[in-house]
Amino acid sequence: MGILNSITGLIKTGVEIADDFITTEEEKFEQMLKKEQLKLEREKAYLQDLKSARQMQIEALKQDDTFSKRFVYYFAILWTIIGASYIIGITFFEIPDKNIRFADTTLGFILGTIISQIIAFFYGSSLGSKSKEEVLKKFSK
Structure with missing residues (x-):
């Protein structure tokens, strides 16, 4: 992740420098479109990535093995129980002062990745991504 963040930071810096050299509205629009x-x-x-995971699930459902058919559901249930248990634990139990930061980081990870990815897998991506694609199609014409 450190390398990815460094690359992202360099790209942002490059974009900021490019903004200094771009003077016309058309150039600014083209830069915005590229972004x-x-x-x-x-x-x-x-x-x-989500599509390939769903395709894997479709293939699993075609098998005769019951565990293979239901593995994704077992996996999601397990992580949902772990996440809910952690949230309940961090909410209702005393946390030593030296562990609060660790507990908060773990809570953010659980909420930001595990739970959100389970929801995204079963219910799809946000509506915002569809609207972004429609806007970009309009601009590219």
């Missing part, structure tokens, strides 16, 4: 296209490509890669 949005990069965001769209990132979103497409994310959605492709």
Whole structure:
């Protein structure tokens, strides 16, 4: 993740420097369009990953083995129970002062990744990604 953050930081810095040299409205619009296209490509890669996971589940459902058919559901239930248990534990039990930061970081991870990815897998991506794609299609025409 450190390398990815460094690259992202360099890209942001490069974009900020480019903004200093871009003077016309047309150039600014083209830069904005390029930024949005990069965001769209990132979103497409994310959605492709979800699609391949769903395709894997479709293939699993075709098998005769009951455990294979239900593995994704067992996995989601397990992590939901772990996440809910942790949230309940951190809410209702005393946490030593030296562990509060660790507990908060873990809570953020559980809420930001585990639970959100389970929801995204079963219910799809946000509506915002669809609207972004529609806007970019309009601009690219």
